[in-house]
Amino acid sequence: MNALNIAEYTHTLGLQAKAASALMARAPAAVKNKALLALARLLRGSGESLAAANEQDLQRARAAGLAEPMVDRLKLTPRVIETCALGCEQLAAMQDIIGEVQGMTQQPSGIRVGRMRVPIGVFGMIYESRPNVTIEAASLSIKSGNAAILRGGSEAIDSNRALAALVTQALQEAGLPEHAVQLVQTTDRAAVGQLIAMPDYVDVIIPRGGKGLIERISAEAKVPVIKHLDGNCHTYVDDPCDVAMAVKVADNAKTSKYSPCNATESLLVARGVAQEFLPQIGAIYAAKGVQMRACAESLAILRAVPGADLAEANEQDWGEEYLAPIISVKVVAGLDEAIRHINRWGSHHTDAILTRDHMHAQRFLRDVDSASCMVNASTRFADGYEYGLGAEIGISTDKFHARGPVGIEGLTSLKWVVLGEGDVRQ
Ligand SMILES: NC(=O)C1=CN([C@@H]2O[C@H](COP(=O)(O)OP(=O)(O)OC[C@H]3O[C@@H](n4cnc5c(N)ncnc54)[C@H](OP(=O)(O)O)[C@@H]3O)[C@@H](O)[C@H]2O)C=CC1
Ligand SMILES: N[C@@H](CCC(=O)OP(=O)(O)O)C(=O)O
Known part of the structure; x- marks a missing residue:
């Protein structure tokens, strides 16, 4: 496609989406649920064709030398497909919140005012090369009565095309507009430029990715944006804490998966527990091949750990999102320094405190300026499915409307409704 064709193509996508959105907004709950259940069935019945499409993506990715954690997130395994199908069924079973009116109150003038x-x-939506996101975004879009234009990562194009075809089929089976969910079929980034500059057709842009993407969106977008940005997540091991629990959680937060934005990238340790905690977590990270980029004080303790892969941390490490078996480690004086460090260097995504002190936990929850603040839990829990949302659009690092894992509610707004009986303003 040349530039002119891409402009025409995205314009057509926008026009079609706008028309579909009006029909989706008034679609009955039962019809939207029918589409979701059809999608679950189609996903389960298409294992072979999805695997074949995914294999094409995987072969290209490996040939291009994509890092293993990134290849991992590209995989559309039977387990991933089953999770997507279950997610569709869960959404179908959830209450439909569209059209719900809340807080209707009578005003002194006589009118009744509420919000719908x-x-x-x-x-x-522009997102990374993770094919399951195509289904999560499509299913949430259907349930919330929106229309979506999805632009997934270029490495996942074959998988996404195969999945999008199933979504179209499910919409058609349920009698919903087939353009309610459209995949941008080209990987040319010029289409992203067009998509973010069509305020007549697109009500909001959801970028889910790293700094380069966000810089472009911030510079060029002509429509409102809900940013889903990088996760430089911290786990702070407090004094006092249950060291055995802290070791277990800090291990899971870093090593259960390296690629997701909710993986811990930085470990802060209170000086009072460092001598006991660091050798234990250090041994686990060493055994799993995790490099520790440590401050001088933690380095002195970790040097005693056999086989530890150690490097001296520099300032850049505090702001780094590695998405790899690397973690930065810093000893801090205590809670105040930990909070200051997280607010200075973190990305306001997800941060956790591991503590036995109730007051410390309360202060951490209040003072850390992040979308999810956790007490005695792994940062890996920052996820729509884990929060009970059924699926997730992503994890918003913006502060208003939708913050943290975004589900159905995040794709809606509340409009005022006013009921009168011929009332006039005095
Ligand atoms: N907060 C959240 O919910 C999540 C955040 N992330 C973050 O995403 C990042 C990792 O994913 P990664 O794939 O590297 O992210 P990227 O930002 O490289 O890519 C994400 C998407 O944006 C597109 N893109 C990137 N740069 C541009 C640009 N300049 N113009 C147009 N399109 C662009 C990519 O397209 P193309 O395929 O052409 O490169 C892809 O579709 C991490 O920072 C991670 O934390 C990941 C998942 C969830
Ligand atoms: N919601 C996800 C985390 C976000 C995510 O998809 O991250 P990524 O591996 O960067 O694509 C999860 O933990 O399952």
Whole structure:
């Protein structure tokens, strides 16, 4: 496609999405649920064709030398497909919040005023090369009565095309507009430029990715944006804490998966527990091949750990999101320094305190300026499915409307409704 064709193509996607969004907004709950259940069935019945499409993506990715954690997130395994199908069924079983009216109160003038939950309209989403996101975004879009234009990562294009075809089929089976969910079929980034500059058709843009993507969106977007950014997540091991529990959680937060944005990238340790905690977690990270980029004080303790892969941390490490078997480690004086460090260097995504002190936990929850603040739990829990949302659009690092894992509610807004009986303003 040349530039002119891409402009025409995205314009057509926008026009079609706008038309579909009006129909989706008034689609009955039962019809939307029918589409979701059809999608679950189609996913389960398409294992072979999905695997074949995914294999094409995987072969290209490996040939291009994509890092293993990134290849891992590209995989559309039977387990991933089953999880997507279950997610669709869970969404179908959830209450439909569209059209719900809340807080209706009578005003002194006589009118009654309340707020009705409505879909946003059309959202455009740009996301990483993780094919399951295509289904999560499509299913949430259907349930919330929106229309979506999805632009997944280029490495996943074959998988996404195969999945999008199933979504179209499910929409058609349920009698919903087939353009309610559209995949951008080209990997040319010029289409992203068009998509973020069509305010007549697109109500909100949801970028889910790293700094390069966000820089472009911030510079060029002509529509409102809900940013889903990088996760420089921290786990702070407090004094006092249950050291055995802290070791277990800090291990899971870093090593259960290296690629996701909710993996811990930085470990802060209170000086009072460092001598006991660091050798234990150090031994686990050493055994799993995790490099520790440590401050001088933690380095002195970790040097005693056999086989530890150690490096001296520099300032850049405190702000780094590695998405790899690397973690930065810093000894801090205590809670105040930990909070200051997280607010200075973190990305306001997800941060956890491991503590036995109730007051410390309360202060951490209040003072850390992040979308998810956790006490005695792994940062890996920052996820829509784990939070009970059924699926997730992503993890918003913006502060308003939708913050943290975004589900159905995040794709809606509340409009005021006013009921009168011929009332006039005095
Ligand atoms: N907060 C959240 O919910 C999540 C955040 N992330 C973050 O995403 C990052 C890792 O994923 P990664 O794939 O590297 O992210 P990227 O930002 O490289 O890619 C994400 C998507 O954005 C596109 N993109 C990137 N740069 C541009 C650009 N300049 N113009 C147009 N399109 C662009 C990519 O397209 P193309 O395929 O062409 O490169 C891809 O579709 C990490 O920082 C991670 O934390 C990941 C998942 C969830
Ligand atoms: N919600 C996800 C985390 C976000 C995510 O998808 O991250 P990534 O591996 O960067 O694509 C999960 O923990 O399952």
